[in-house]
Amino acid sequence: MPEIAVRDGLASVYANQALVTRAPQGGRPTSSSSQPGIMAEMLERLELRPGHRVLEIGAGTGYNAALVSTLVMPGGRVTSVELQWDLAEKASRALSAGGFAVDVVVGDAQHGRYGGDQFDRIIATASVDHIPRAWFEQLRPEGLIVTPIRIAAPGPWQQLVVAFQKAGQGLRSVGVVWGGFMYLRSAGDGGAEVQPPTVSVSEVIDGRHHMFANLVGHGLARMRPAARRRLTELLLTRPRTRPIPTSGPANSTLLPFLALANQGAGVLVAHAGDAGRGMGIATRDGRGLSLVLAGKDRRCRMLSFGEEEASALLNDEITRWRAEGRPSLADWSIDVSFDRRPPSRQGERVLERGQCWMTVAWSDTASK
Numbered sequence: 001m002p003e004i005a006v007r008d009g010l011a012s013v014y015a016n017q018a019l020v021t022r023a024p025q026g027g028r029p030t031s032s033s034s035q036p037g038i039m040a041e042m043l044e045r046l047e048l049r050p051g052h053r054v055l056e057i058g059a060g061t062g063y064n065a066a067l068v069s070t071l072v073m074p075g076g077r078v079t080s081v082e083l084q085w086d087l088a089e090k091a092s093r094a095l096s097a098g099g100f101a102v103d104v105v106v107g108d109a110q111h112g113r114y115g116g117d118q119f120d121r122i123i124a125t126a127s128v129d130h131i132p133r134a135w136f137e138q139l140r141p142e143g144l145i146v147t148p149i150r151i152a153a154p155g156p157w158q159q160l161v162v163a164f165q166k167a168g169q170g171l172r173s174v175g176v177v178w179g180g181f182m183y184l185r186s187a188g189d190g191g192a193e194v195q196p197p198t199v200s201v202s203e204v205i206d207g208r209h210h211m212f213a214n215l216v217g218h219g220l221a222r223m224r225p226a227a228r229r230r231l232t233e234l235l236l237t238r239p240r241t242r243p244i245p246t247s248g249p250a251n252s253t254l255l256p257f258l259a260l261a262n263q264g265a266g267v268l269v270a271h272a273g274d275a276g277r278g279m280g281i282a283t284r285d286g287r288g289l290s291l292v293l294a295g296k297d298r299r300c301r302m303l304s305f306g307e308e309e310a311s312a313l314l315n316d317e318i319t320r321w322r323a324e325g326r327p328s329l330a331d332w333s334i335d336v337s338f339d340r341r342p343p344s345r346q347g348e349r350v351l352e353r354g355q356c357w358m359t360v361a362w363s364d365t366a367s368k
């Protein structure tokens with residue numbers, strides 16, 4: 001990232017932070033160099049060995065590909081796919097100048113086939129809501145895929161980084177950690193990240209933007225316009241507030257648990273605003289909304305607006321999370337099947353996602 005080194009100094013390039021490297025004017029970033037902390041965690045989960053053939057998705061700057069290449073030498077081979085051709089060219093030049101043997105290929109990694117043989121490892125540096133079948137087919141039996149997954153359909157925030165191992169006709173998770181990445185996009189998106197339906201309330205005073213509330217969720221598009229207006233009005237009212245004790249808020253799995261909530265008659269919404277980030281449920285008529293927010297101090301609290309129905313639905317889920325032992329991420333498992341819907345057993349959630357089904361479960365920590 002020579003431009004960033006010149007502008008902000010070399011130390012900032014090596015600081016533990018993500019660096020945006022491509023942001024179209026007025027749009028959301030379309031490329032960045034990931035935060036080194038999560039890069040290291042993902043590389044560790046990938047269990048790279050000399051001789052491994054590795055597919056990276058999202059070459060970006062080429063930094064991560066250089067690290068992968070170092071770890072699989074001697075004898076290894078790295079192919080890195082990048083959607084944006086000019087970034088691919090730049091990464092390729094930087095990698096050869098640094099002496100790293102990486103094939104940088106331009107393409108949409110969701111569909112392409114790269115290299116003749118199967119790969120020992122696949123690492124994705126952009127987030128997906130399902131595992132593309134092409135990745136599964138290009139992975140050798142018992143090979144590993146490490147990828148960020150958007151487990152909540154409503155918005156970009158509830159992501160987990162999952163290490164999967166290929167087992168028979170599916171994948172089973174062998175590790176789940178925190179982490180979030182920009183979306184994997186399709187070649188047809190014109191490079192833009194598609195913004196999910198949003199209802200938001202904000203004001204700009206003296207050039208400063210205050211985002212009071214920002215609800216995001218595909219369910220919002222299915223509500224009648226009058227119901228969405230009522231929801232917007234509700235956001236301007238004073239909510240009922242109560243604290244939610246969580247065990248170690250920083251590691252609380254309450255929010256990703258709620259992202260999988262049984263919504264009953266409501267719709268699931270993600271929230272991001274000055275008050276914090278969270279998950280919640282709105283009733284379809286827009287007369288009730290209840291949210292669990294993790295504030296900047298990382299404490300969780302519940303905010304309820306309007307009629308009680310939404311808070312009753314959310315309370316049921318919080319009670320379930322407690323009853324299931326507040327499972328820590330180490331207790332979570334996510335399995336992927338491609339050919340047929342797996343049977344849903346008690347306590348598991350089966351998510352149908354395009355080309356695959358994902359089964360989310362957690363072991364019972366209450367008994368530990």
Ligand SMILES: C[S@@+](CC[C@H](N)C(=O)[O-])C[C@H]1O[C@@H](n2cnc3c(N)ncnc32)[C@H](O)[C@@H]1O
Pocket residue numbers: 030031032033034057058059060061062063064065081082083084087107108109110125126181182183184185186187
């Ligand atoms: C977080 S950046 C990657 C960081 C990179 N590994 C590095 O070390 O700098 C995500 C990258 O994924 C690319 N990308 C997004 N959708 C893609 C797709 N369908 N196929 C290939 N690359 C894609 C983006 O253009 C972006 O450069």
